[in-house]
Amino acid sequence: VTVQDVADAAGTSRGSVGRVLRGDGYVSAQAREAIEAAIERTGYVPSASARNLVMRRTQAVAVILREPLALFVEDSNLGTVLLGVNSALAAADHQMLLLVIDSSDDVTRVARHVGGGIADGVIMFSPEADDEVTRVIRRQRIPAAIFGTGRELDLPHATFVRTDNRAASRAMVERLRANRSRVAMIRSTLGDEWAQERFAGYREALGEDFDDELVESVGFFTASEGAAAMERLLQRRPDVDGVFGAVDAIAAGALGALQAHGRRVPHDVGVVGFDDSVWAARTDPPLSTVRQPAREMGAAAAEAVLAAIAGEPASRELLLESMIVWRESA
Amino acid sequence: VTVQDVADAAGTSRGSVGRVLRGDGYVSAQAREAIEAAIERTGYVPSASARNLVMRRTQAVAVILREPLALFVEDSNLGTVLLGVNSALAAADHQMLLLVIDSSDDVTRVARHVGGGIADGVIMFSPEADDEVTRVIRRQRIPAAIFGTGRELDLPHATFVRTDNRAASRAMVERLRANRSRVAMIRSTLGDEWAQERFAGYREALGEDFDDELVESVGFFTASEGAAAMERLLQRRPDVDGVFGAVDAIAAGALGALQAHGRRVPHDVGVVGFDDSVWAARTDPPLSTVRQPAREMGAAAAEAVLAAIAGEPASRELLLESMIVWRESA
DNA sequence: TTGTATGCGTTATCAT
């Protein structure tokens, strides 16, 4: 059922129908009445494709998720970020379209849809170095916001949204060090930028006191890896009295291992994590951790994209402040 | 950059460009070469709106989420279901578009986009009785699959995908009863259909032995509510030797409360949950629970929608089998 | 093998 059908049903022309559709004024009361009745009767709904084609606007923003979906469900921050994105977009009457990339086929298909203009802008989570999606965003200069530093990305027109992991982790360790003298860190061997920055922050906080022996590494961000690393740490340095886990899961694992070895937390050893994920609140004692302003990050990304869509010049980077959540584990 | 631009750049006509674009054959080698070069040079990408308009197909399926996003992130099943949806759609070269409904504005905006034909079909999670989205799906007979029974929905053309909660919970309780004689249930006062069915299954399993005193209710699906309910249960019936939590979080809370009162699990009391969520594996001892075939449910929904899009008659209901996961808590 | 014309359902512009 098209505009023409409505016009026929109302005994007028497409022009008038269009006018009442977008409330343009200049329609006689009786024409409006007839048309509104016809719209109701025919159940007319405007065609998105036709409108998008002529308007060159979709009123939609694509959010591209690359995280394996399972992980995305484990980490509650992502959900909160999406909530922020969605409500900021909604405020501007834009639709959030979530596209998930889970295989290499997905990459090319998503690139096709995004390149084809399925949305007016794009928000990406942790993109890889350079793939078809990034390429199409660059070539067509599609308004984009990206979570992370994007140092390796070559998207000059995009806005990068992130928090200062280095500063936050430094602040956290400094606070932990207030009444501890041998604070260890369980970091990750993975190359993720934020992981490196968290370690850098730890190192900065320790300054002269930095001690290689107090650093352990894990390959994955799991509680069991954290526990294993803590075991090694305890063996090498039984005098350790503080532990900073690169993520909450690691800290939770370490906490368990400490308790299994009879250390009291926080009395004997203080434990802190990062991310304020579900883990943090569930451990016993609950974990002190760093909370990123997830909702605000989502909103910031959305607003950056909306601004770019509106033609305003995009800011290169949006740096948001994290917050230390002090609980009983330290 | 349009087809015309490519044609100009290659010195041919739109027709030929179109032919190489979709590999239609009947193009001279040299023309093809020139056109392919021109495509590369101009960075041509076909316009989705234009193609959708003429093809009357978007090659996309919208997945509509109504869950409050926070919850959606807690329940790991949803992520797995989405994974199943996505890969089934991908196999048919369709794009999954996730739309989140988080406010009443979202409802009308989503209805507008879906009604406008942003996707060829729709998959819905736990829709409410009747809103603009449901209405537009009904009026336009948009191919749809819905999770749940949809008893109150009036969507005659849709396919409903679900598991038999009653049968599964009955099987679970029967198994628990094999060596226990006073099995309680902590159920929910919420009206959700699946919640009712789980209780019905419990009741069926108990038959003659059903005892009102062994039933407790909670208002929310949280561990702390589960713990509180367990306290009440212990007070009223200290002889309880089995507990069935309507969801894992409740069971986990109950387990904690039991241990706090010195009951050994599973020795003194057996505890079982439902959903096989993250909770189940993390408790100590790990929870016996019911696992729904999440991935398969997603795939089934996707395939139902794809079939409907292809014009095949839709089946009314797809009933999948759940599975009991027996761990150490009972 | 290639080029051209027509239509998809809108919106926007221009006469009337």
Next chain:
DNA sequence: ATGATAACGCATACAA
């Protein structure tokens, strides 16, 4: 205040 007409970018059928 209203009706007709021209894009938007593509696919399809048809003419050359």
